[in-house]
Amino acid sequence: MVNERLNLEKxxxxxxxxxxxxxxKWGRSTKIWIGCLLIVIAWGLYCYxxxxxAGLGVTAMRNYVSWGLYISTFVFxxxxxxxxxxxxxxxxxxxxxxxxxxxxxxxxLTFVSLLFGGIxxxxxxxxxDRIANLVIFGRVQSPLMWDIISICTYFVGSSVFLFLPMxxxxxxxxxxxxxxxxxxxxxxxxxxxxxxxxxKGTKSQWHRLEKSMTVMTIIIIPVAVSVHTVVSYxxxxxxxxxxxxxxxxxxxxxxxxYSGSAGVILGMAAFRKLYHLEKYITPRxxxxxxxxxxxxxxxxxxxxxxxxxxxxxxxxxxxxxxxRDLFSGSYSIVFWTLQFGTVLLPIIILSIPxxxxxxxxxxxxxxxxxxxWVKRYIIVVPTxxxxxxxxxxxxxxWSSYFPNYVEFxxxxxxxxxxxxxxxxxxxxxPMMAVWEVEDGIKIEHDKQRAIDIRIQxxxxxxxxxxLETDPxxxxxxxxxxxx
Amino acid sequence: xxxxxxxxxxxxQDRPVKKKGxxxxxxxxxxxxxxxxxxxxxAFAVMFFSRTPAMAQEKKESSIEMAYFKKADLTKWAVxxxxxxxxDGKFIPAKNARVSFYIQDSNELQLLKNVYTDNKGxxxxxxxxxxxxxxxxxxxxxxxxxNDSLYEDxxxxxxxxxxxxxxKLNPHDTSRTATAVVTETGKDGxxxxxxxxxxxxxxxxxxxxxxxxxxxxxxxDENGEAVFTYAKGIPGDTAGLLTVAARLDDNEQYGNVxxxxxxxxxxxxxxxxxxxxxxxxxxxxxxxxxxxxxxLFGGVWLTYFFIFNQMRKIKNDKQVKTGIEQKQ
Numbered sequence: 001m002v003n004e005r006l007n008l009e010k011x012x013x014x015x016x017x018x019x020x021x022x023x024x025k026w027g028r029s030t031k032i033w034i035g036c037l038l039i040v041i042a043w044g045l046y047c048y049x050x051x052x053x054a055g056l057g058v059t060a061m062r063n064y065v066s067w068g069l070y071i072s073t074f075v076f077x078x079x080x081x082x083x084x085x086x087x088x089x090x091x092x093x094x095x096x097x098x099x100x101x102x103x104x105x106x107x108x109l110t111f112v113s114l115l116f117g118g119i120x121x122x123x124x125x126x127x128x129d130r131i132a133n134l135v136i137f138g139r140v141q142s143p144l145m146w147d148i149i150s151i152c153t154y155f156v157g158s159s160v161f162l163f164l165p166m167x168x169x170x171x172x173x174x175x176x177x178x179x180x181x182x183x184x185x186x187x188x189x190x191x192x193x194x195x196x197x198x199x200k201g202t203k204s205q206w207h208r209l210e211k212s213m214t215v216m217t218i219i220i221i222p223v224a225v226s227v228h229t230v231v232s233y234x235x236x237x238x239x240x241x242x243x244x245x246x247x248x249x250x251x252x253x254x255x256x257x258y259s260g261s262a263g264v265i266l267g268m269a270a271f272r273k274l275y276h277l278e279k280y281i282t283p284r285x286x287x288x289x290x291x292x293x294x295x296x297x298x299x300x301x302x303x304x305x306x307x308x309x310x311x312x313x314x315x316x317x318x319x320x321x322x323x324r325d326l327f328s329g330s331y332s333i334v335f336w337t338l339q340f341g342t343v344l345l346p347i348i349i350l351s352i353p354x355x356x357x358x359x360x361x362x363x364x365x366x367x368x369x370x371x372x373w374v375k376r377y378i379i380v381v382p383t384x385x386x387x388x389x390x391x392x393x394x395x396x397x398w399s400s401y402f403p404n405y406v407e408f409x410x411x412x413x414x415x416x417x418x419x420x421x422x423x424x425x426x427x428x429x430p431m432m433a434v435w436e437v438e439d440g441i442k443i444e445h446d447k448q449r450a451i452d453i454r455i456q457x458x459x460x461x462x463x464x465x466x467l468e469t470d471p472x473x474x475x476x477x478x479x480x481x482x483x
Numbered sequence: 484x485x486x487x488x489x490x491x492x493x494x495x496q497d498r499p500v501k502k503k504g505x506x507x508x509x510x511x512x513x514x515x516x517x518x519x520x521x522x523x524x525x526a527f528a529v530m531f532f533s534r535t536p537a538m539a540q541e542k543k544e545s546s547i548e549m550a551y552f553k554k555a556d557l558t559k560w561a562v563x564x565x566x567x568x569x570x571d572g573k574f575i576p577a578k579n580a581r582v583s584f585y586i587q588d589s590n591e592l593q594l595l596k597n598v599y600t601d602n603k604g605x606x607x608x609x610x611x612x613x614x615x616x617x618x619x620x621x622x623x624x625x626x627x628x629x630n631d632s633l634y635e636d637x638x639x640x641x642x643x644x645x646x647x648x649x650x651k652l653n654p655h656d657t658s659r660t661a662t663a664v665v666t667e668t669g670k671d672g673x674x675x676x677x678x679x680x681x682x683x684x685x686x687x688x689x690x691x692x693x694x695x696x697x698x699x700x701x702x703x704d705e706n707g708e709a710v711f712t713y714a715k716g717i718p719g720d721t722a723g724l725l726t727v728a729a730r731l732d733d734n735e736q737y738g739n740v741x742x743x744x745x746x747x748x749x750x751x752x753x754x755x756x757x758x759x760x761x762x763x764x765x766x767x768x769x770x771x772x773x774x775x776x777x778x779l780f781g782g783v784w785l786t787y788f789f790i791f792n793q794m795r796k797i798k799n800d801k802q803v804k805t806g807i808e809q810k811q
Contacts, residue, residue, distance in 0.1 A: 141768045200802070202800055219787075
């Protein structure tokens with residue numbers, strides 16, 4: 001019994017050390033990586049300042065395509081932000097024990113992609129200083145207003161959802177990380193102390209934390225669904241071919257969950273490799289996540305079919321022009337590559353057990369994530385180029401769109417910003433919820449113990465039955481049975 | 484070449500170096516950092532001061548246009564519109580130009596007022612009720628730009644005679660005929676009718692005057708009378724009152740002269756009790772929508788506040804951890 005307890009404590013100690021190790025040293029490769037990200041961000045900032053000074057005319061956007069790469073990226077980032085809700089909240093509420101090592105990275109991805117996703121529409125404005133007018137003079141009837149409200153609500157919610165399970169870990173960092181870590185020691189100590197909000201691990205604190213976690217888990221799911229539904233309303237509530245669809249809400253939510261879960265897998269794969277977490281994030285996690293992505297891809301494929309098949313059957317005038325352009329026109333290569341390459345191909349790969357192995361799954365998820373991004377572009381841009389009133393008597397470049405270097409640079413900076421925040425976070429805080437993983441180990445341990453006790457009881461029963469039949473048999477010590 | 488200025492380096496270098504705490508190396512780094520900052524400040528200062536006098540010397544070529552207005556309340560106004568040549572050679576409104584208005588009295592100019600132009604280059608001055616008249620019974624107003632720091636000198640003069648418009652109306656006249664009588668005050672103070680003067684007829688609307696018909700100009704006869712028939716069904720106010728106006732517009736001799744009169748020729752304006760009912764396409768949202776959004780998001784935010792309160796309680800937890808009170 002004592003040995004068991006010692007083993008358990010040793011195992012927990014190993015978990016703690018493994019989780020805290022990456023926060024103690026900044027390797028050379030990390031510094032180079034951060035440096036590269038900063039260069040991309042600085043260039044993006046320069047381009048954005050150029051855009052601010054010279055106006056949106058420096059981008060490829062014109063009168064007809066006023067939502068280009070920026071808004072496509074906004075929708076994509078908001079979609080990725082569903083990862084935390086799916087992996088953390090849904091798996092938590094359904095009591096999936098295997099979720100424990102991957103929840104933190106999923107919640108972080110939600111927080112960061114929302115942060116930068118929320119910035120993208122502001123970047124798309126020619127006069128961002130007027131953003132407050134949207135609230136001051138905002139109309140409650142406008143889907144744009146709903147978008148602001150729901151994104152802000154989701155951002156606060158996901159920040160709290162990320163922070164709550166971090167509290168005990170922050171106390172752990174506060175109590176032990178600063179002892180041996182000399183880099184930024186004072187700052188880290190201050191930060192961990194503040195973020196631990198006086199955590200002592202008392203019974204009442206655990207009770208409050210678990211209550212809060214349960215409530216947040218329940219509330220964050222409808223909030224996340226509402227966010228992407230409202231994002232879809234921005235499109236669906238305007239009179240434009242391709243967007244005038246009743247299926248847009250669930251289509252966007254399904255697309256978000258599909259790309260978000262693929263994003264989580266990529267995060268898992270990266271942290272597993274970089275921080276040597278193979279012991280905790282096992283091939284089983286990848287297999288289960290792969291199955292989840294497969295299910296979501298099938299749902300997404302079904303909605304995708306509905307989204308295009310019904311209007312294609314009718315081929316109404318304006319929709320017909322758009323669909324012809326997508327099916328056999330200038331966007332046909334991209335469109336069919338997306339349908340076959342990022343929907344059908346992942347379904348085939350993920351249906352095979354070997355396709356759910358870590359490396360193969362990671363490659364598939366890269367395809368899915370990139371495909372999801374291009375898909376947002378295909379939703380936004382071709383529709384804008386096919387208005388109900390034909391494009392006439394305008395300069396030639398107004399009737400086509402491809403992002404230019406300013407848009408690519410600013411978008412790359414936003415993506416680099418996401419990577420930078422994730423990198424800095426992973427170097428400051430444990431990337432696994434230590435206490436949750438510990439809980440998992442304890443639960444496993446308890447299960448094992450219950451099995452042992454059952455075996456012991458069965459052995460005792462067998463022994464007593466044997467004694468009843470043959471009293472001459474020597475009794476066997478229970479310790480020997482347990483081993 | 485060494486730059487001599489009040490920010491010269493020795494001022495920094497001569498400072499006593501504190502030996503406590505930081506060594507001399509960090510202080511030297513700090514000193515060199517300050518030097519760089521000073522150089523930048525100096526460069527900006529040189530750029531600023533070298534530009535300012537040059538800018539002050541470049542006065543813009545300016546031009547003045549003038550007009551005279553006599554309003555329905557019998558006040559008289561002189562307006563000067565100042566334009567200045569920009570770098571493209573185009574004349575654009577000159578703002579903040581100081582315009583001096585003079586009136587001419589027996590070949591002498593009397594300063595009336597100095598007025599600065601607004602953003603549209605407009606300077607406005609109210610004239611005296613009794614203006615000094617010359618032998619031709621006309622008054623002269625002069626506008627000048629003199630010694631302005633931004634604009635070159637310019638001047639303009641207007642000379643107008645004084646005319647009056649009287650509107651005769653009969654509210655019970657079903658033919659809705661308005662008669663405008665245009666007169667000029669004679670030496671003896673009697674009103675002398677003016678013949679062949681073009682009078683324009685208008686209807687007063689909320690933000691200005693609207694021509695009363697497609698052909699709204701009538702010339703005066705030998706009695707100085709211009710007769711105009713207003714159309715039926717012109718909207719008036721809630722009492723059916725209509726304000727009609729008769730005007731001389733840009734008359735060469737008399738300038739802009741106006742008079743107005745109210746009459747009950749208008750149709751009664753029906754004011755909607757609720758011009759903007761709550762609807763998706765109106766300024767105010769339907770109440771069910773507001774209630775739905777408020778309830779949904781209010782509920783979520785109340786939950787957040789519950790969580791914040793739990794966090795506050797976690798922070799203020801005074802319980803001391805014991806071996807037993809650990810998470811089970």
